[in-house]
Amino acid sequence: MRILESPLHGEHVALGASMVDFAGWQMPLRYGGDVAEHAAVRTAAGLFDLSHMGELMVRGADAAAALDYALVGHMSRMALGRAKYTMLCAPDGGVLDDLVVYRRDFDHFMVVANAANRVMVAQELTERFALAGLDAWVEDETHAIALIAVQGPRSEGIVTRMCELGADDIEPLKYYAAANVVLTGGIHAYVARTGYTGEDGFELFVSAEDAVAVWRLAQQVGEPDALDPCGLASRDSLRLEAGMPLYGNELSRDTTPFEAGLGRVVAFKAPANAPVRGDFVGRAALEAARDAGVAKTLVALVGDGRRAARTGYAVTDEDDNQVGIVTSGLPSPTLGHPIAMAYVPPALAEPGTPVTVDVRGRREHMRVVALPFYQRDA
Numbered sequence: 001m002r003i004l005e006s007p008l009h010g011e012h013v014a015l016g017a018s019m020v021d022f023a024g025w026q027m028p029l030r031y032g033g034d035v036a037e038h039a040a041v042r043t044a045a046g047l048f049d050l051s052h053m054g055e056l057m058v059r060g061a062d063a064a065a066a067l068d069y070a071l072v073g074h075m076s077r078m079a080l081g082r083a084k085y086t087m088l089c090a091p092d093g094g095v096l097d098d099l100v101v102y103r104r105d106f107d108h109f110m111v112v113a114n115a116a117n118r119v120m121v122a123q124e125l126t127e128r129f130a131l132a133g134l135d136a137w138v139e140d141e142t143h144a145i146a147l148i149a150v151q152g153p154r155s156e157g158i159v160t161r162m163c164e165l166g167a168d169d170i171e172p173l174k175y176y177a178a179a180n181v182v183l184t185g186g187i188h189a190y191v192a193r194t195g196y197t198g199e200d201g202f203e204l205f206v207s208a209e210d211a212v213a214v215w216r217l218a219q220q221v222g223e224p225d226a227l228d229p230c231g232l233a234s235r236d237s238l239r240l241e242a243g244m245p246l247y248g249n250e251l252s253r254d255t256t257p258f259e260a261g262l263g264r265v266v267a268f269k270a271p272a273n274a275p276v277r278g279d280f281v282g283r284a285a286l287e288a289a290r291d292a293g294v295a296k297t298l299v300a301l302v303g304d305g306r307r308a309a310r311t312g313y314a315v316t317d318e319d320d321n322q323v324g325i326v327t328s329g330l331p332s333p334t335l336g337h338p339i340a341m342a343y344v345p346p347a348l349a350e351p352g353t354p355v356t357v358d359v360r361g362r363r364e365h366m367r368v369v370a371l372p373f374y375q376r377d378a
Contacts, residue, residue: 006051007146007211015229023115025052028231037234038333041197045152046230047218054118055145055205056111058125060136063107067136069280070128071099072257074267078103083176083194086265087257088121093285094253095260097121098245100194102178110190110205111138114247118142128281146211150218151201151238153376154225159191159202161221162214170202184217196235198242199376240328240339243300243372249311249327250298250341256286259294259343261371266290296324296343300373301355301366303338306331309357309364315342316356316363323348326357332373339373340366 004025006012012019017028028049030037040046058067064076073086080103088096097117102110113121122138129136150158156170162183163169169181169191178192187210195201206214219227236246245251250260257263266286270277301309308331315324329340340357348355353368 004052006049007208008049008051008148008215011212011215012049012229017229017231020232022232023052025115027052028229030231030233031229034231034233034237035333037228037230038237040226040228041152041199041230041234041238042334043153044226044228045150045154045158045222046197046234047215047222047227048149048151048230048235049215050147050149050203051145051208051211052115053147054111054113054115054121054140054142055147056113056118056122056125057139057141058109058111058136059107059139060134061107062129062134063109063136065136066125066129066132066134067101067109067111068278069132069134070125071101072266072280072282072286073101074270074277075101075103075109077270080105081178083178083192085176087251087262088124089257089282089286090253091282091285093256093282093289095247095251095255095257096124096253098247098251102190102192104190112147117247144208146206146208146214147203148206148211148214148218149195149201149203150222150227151195151197152199154222154227155199155201158218158222158225158227159204162217163191173202183214185213187213187217189214196242196244197238198244198372198374199238236328237330237333240330240341241332241334241372241374243341245298245341246328255343256289256294258286258289259296259298261298263290294346297346297349298327299342299344299349299368300371301326301329301340301342301357302335302369302373303340303357303364303366305338305364307359307362307364308338309340309342309359309366314358315344316358318356320358320363322358324355334374338364338366341371344368
């Protein structure tokens with residue numbers, strides 16, 4: 001399989017980034033140190049290349065109704081310029097991918113999919129639209145779009161300085177809102193107040209041809225605010241501290257939204273004074289899963305020692321029998337102790353419950369806590 005390169009590949013190489021194959025793309029893992037990049041986002045701002053994410057445009061007179069049928073969220077209730085976190089589920093309720101959907105017009109939505117699932121998501125949407133007989137279609141524009149993120153407490157000031165209209169463009173944007181703006185130099189961008197770090201931040205969707213100019217503009221105006229380029233390693237530690245699931249770890253074809261503690265994203269009912277929501281793929285299975293309860297549930301774990309639980313490590317009972325599995329884990333750079341997420345039986349899900357994790361043959365004691373591990377000041 002041919003390895004894809006971001007439009008910013010040359011910038012990463014020039015900055016000395018350690019590159020890694022990720023979901024079929026060459027992407028920067030880190031530029032310097034993982035902890036330093038993590039800290040930059042928590043204290044100032046970080047600059048990310050997310051161009052490996054999939055951008056799928058859904059257009060057509062029935063675009064809203066088609067997404068209502070294909071996804072577990074009620075997309076037709078979204079206002080223009082808003083975004084929503086949702087999921088594509090299989091008919092049996094398993095999660096095929098988690099997505100962010102942006103409503104760009106009445107008949108135009110942008111679905112952002114995980115890189116490894118992009119082709120599958122496009123195919124599933126196309127098949128589901130056809131099955132429902134709705135006037136909607138999918139256009140994969142991933143290679144025409146670059147996605148650049150500025151995340152951290154100083155991100156608003158940085159992105160404001162990137163825009164020709166400055167604060168008039170950025171200040172009105174609330175969390176999970178987006179707008180078309182013009183950046184310095186006449187570059188058009190679709191800017192969303194979204195992110196995957198637990199901090200305030202923005203994601204800029206720009207033409208692939210403009211990617212280098214936008215990246216360099218961010219570096220230029222962000223220098224006084226200590227804006228640092230950041231790689232995939234720090235993005236992962238940031239999202240874990242914020243308690244955000246990762247597809248392939250916390251989410252998979254073998255888990256339902258309810259097991260992942262994300263049942264809230266499944267819209268069975270329409271809002272008050274709204275038309276009743278119709279059928280959607282997986283509805284019957286998800287209703288049954290909701291009513292039956294879960295056999296496993298996702299929990300947050302913290303440890304007092306120094307050895308961190310990692311993905312795939314066993315959660316054990318007092319007799320060393322495996323009762324669960326760690327989905328993500330590392331030493332938290334912000335909190336200073338090991339953190340992890342794991343699937344365990346519901347009986348072990350109460351905060352304060354002690355558990356044991358097998359860390360390379362040694363039992364490490366951890367306890368269940370509420371998510372998120374880290375939450376920024378309001």
